[in-house]
Amino acid sequence: MSSGPPLGLLFALAAMCALCSSSSAAAGWFALMGDSGSSNNSRTPAGPAAGPAAGPAAPVVTTVKGYPQAPIGVQNVTDITTPEGCKAPAKLAGATSWVHRNSTHPSMPNSCQLNAWADLYPGDDTDTIHVTGCTYGGNPKTGCTPWPALQGYPAAGAVGVTPHVDLSTKDPNACVTKAKEINALSWGYRTKNHSSMPNTCFFLSNFDAGFTGDSSEQNHMSGCTNGKSLSTKCV
Numbered sequence: 001m002s003s004g005p006p007l008g009l010l011f012a013l014a015a016m017c018a019l020c021s022s023s024s025a026a027a028g029w030f031a032l033m034g035d036s037g038s039s040n041n042s043r044t045p046a047g048p049a050a051g052p053a054a055g056p057a058a059p060v061v062t063t064v065k066g067y068p069q070a071p072i073g074v075q076n077v078t079d080i081t082t083p084e085g086c087k088a089p090a091k092l093a094g095a096t097s098w099v100h101r102n103s104t105h106p107s108m109p110n111s112c113q114l115n116a117w118a119d120l121y122p123g124d125d126t127d128t129i130h131v132t133g134c135t136y137g138g139n140p141k142t143g144c145t146p147w148p149a150l151q152g153y154p155a156a157g158a159v160g161v162t163p164h165v166d167l168s169t170k171d172p173n174a175c176v177t178k179a180k181e182i183n184a185l186s187w188g189y190r191t192k193n194h195s196s197m198p199n200t201c202f203f204l205s206n207f208d209a210g211f212t213g214d215s216s217e218q219n220h221m222s223g224c225t226n227g228k229s230l231s232t233k234c235v
Contacts, residue, residue, distance in 0.1 A: 063133035064123025064140045067099055070215050071118035072151055074192040078111045083131040086112035090135040093192050094170040094199045096221075097144045100131045116172070116191035117151050117221040118144065136173055146176045150230055152217035153188060157208025167201040172221065175201035179225040185234050188222040195219075207233065 063083055077089045083100040090098045095114035103109045121132060121140040134144035143149075149172075161184045169175065172189040179187035184203035192198045202220075211222065211230040224234035 062139055063131050064121065065131060066121065066124030066127040067130040068097070068115075068118040068121035068132050068140060070151070071097065071099070071113070071115035072191055072193070072218050072221065073113050074116050075114045076108065076111055077114065078108070080112045081110050083133055086114070086133065087135055090114045092170060094172060094189070095192075096135055096146065096149075096172055097140065098133055098135060100133070102129055102131075105129050116189065116193070117149055119151075136171065146173050146223060148227065148229070149221045149223035150211065150213035151221060152211070152214030153220040154186065154204065154207045154209075154211035154222055154230055156211075157206065158204050159206040161203040161205045164202060165197045165200045168199055169201065170199055172201075175203075176223070176225065179203050184225055186222060186224050186230065188220055191219055191221065193218045209233075 074095055075089070075093045077086075080086055080089075080100065081103070086098040086100050089112060090096075093114045095116055097115045097118040099113040099115070101108050101111045101113070105111070118132070118140070120143055123132070123140065132140045134140060137145040138147055161182060163178070163182075167174070167178055175187040175189050178184075178201060182203065184205060186204045186207070188202040188204070190197050190200045190202065194200075210233050213230075222230060224230055226234055228234050
């Protein structure tokens with residue numbers, strides 16, 4: 001004798017199928033028959049597989065190998081084993097750039113030279129001793145923040161704007177910000193090397209001639225508030 005459902009029940013189920021969707025009927029049939037093998041059919045189908053992960057972003061150039069030309073050095077610090085370790089003392093000194101000397105340097109291993117200013121520097125991949133980097137942003141190839149700037153002070157006919165020595169800071173960027181606030185033509189920073197007013201800003205409303213920098217100057221760095229060139233009087 002068959003162990004399946006009674007014949008009457010099967011006729012009733014067939015009538016039910018005429019009134020419902022085929023998918024609902026199938027579900028009812030399998031539920032009635034106790035078909036445990038169909039359990040996966042009731043699950044929500046998985047969506048399409050995720051696409052390949054995006055590739056890594058291009059690295060941001062913040063350091064280069066080598067030693068830049070004619071920097072304004074303000075301080076040397078020792079016992080710094082990695083280039084990244086130069087940033088903290090550079091901020092304390094108001095240095096916009098730094099150079100790390102690794103453990104193979106013949107006279108000053110594991111040390112940093114902190115620079116108030118350094119010219120654009122493309123780097124030297126053959127240098128296995130030095131790494132140059134920026135303290136506050138930018139990169140040595142296009143200029144460490146603040147940039148552009150020149151080494152020295154545009155003294156000829158310079159007309160000062162206040163505040164003068166009142167604005168003391170370890171970050172030359174503060175000089176740029178203040179220059180914009182007071183509409184000064186140019187800004188400047190007295191480096192840590194300055195004998196009487198180190199780590200202070202100065203501002204000018206005019207100067208007689210264009211200024212192209214002074215490579216022998218270790219006390220000042222200067223720039224136009226509008227980001228243009230001192231050589232053309234910021235015009």
